[in-house]
Amino acid sequence: MHEIIKDIVQLLYPAPERSRYPDRIELQQVRKELKARRATAMAAAHQKAAETDPLEDKLRELSALKAEIENQIALLVAYGRHFVRPRPYQLSTLADATQLSISGVRGISNRRSTCERVAEILGRSDVKGNIRPPVKPDLARSLANLARLDPKPP
Structure with missing residues (x-):
């Protein structure tokens, strides 16, 4: 060993x-x-x-690190394509930076779950307003209470 x-x-x-x-x-x-x-x-x-076996242990550790890095890349690519104002980063620019193909970058950036996660983390919508951050339960409750208190126009 x-x-x-x-x-x-x-x-x-x-x-x-x-x-x-x-x-x-x-x-x-x-x-x-x-x-x-x-x-x-x-x-x-x-x-x-x-x-544990040292080789298997190190491979598991590196695989977990690789998965985390891939997740971070996906978040940044989605951010660059959908959340940067006034214009998104070009696919070719992100492809060069990530060493992925343009279609690979497009696939990553168009994953709805990734874009929703970016919106959730940043607390704001994408540039087009298609993806909104989730409303926090306390905020939703507060808004509902305000709606009940708000007098309706005649």
């Missing part, structure tokens, strides 16, 4: 390339930081190794 953990740490925290650090002092600092990161990762992996 120790060998697997050591290999995983080495793969995830590879030695710096000398050519990237022409300054010897900077290279030494990077190596020192890397050594500390590796030691921390090794200790954490050994602690978990008694309970």
Whole structure:
């Protein structure tokens, strides 16, 4: 198990390339930081190794991180296409920034659930007014009470 953990740490925290650090002092600092990161990762992996497989555990952790990043990208793409004023970002601009195809960006930005989540988080409608944030229950109750108190015109 120790060998697997050591290999995983080495793969995830590879030695710096000398050519990237022409300054010897900077290279030494990077190596020192890397050594500390590796030691921390090794200790954490050994602690978990008694309970789980270190490779499977790291893959699960990275997959969860990937899913979170994909969710954040989707929120930002939907925001860029539907909530930015006065004009939305172009599909090609967002495609370049996300390294997705234009159709991929279009698919992400047109997911209603994602747009609704953006509206909910920001607390405002999209530019066209098609997607509105949900009304909070307390606000809905207050509005209903106001409607009852508001005298109706004759």
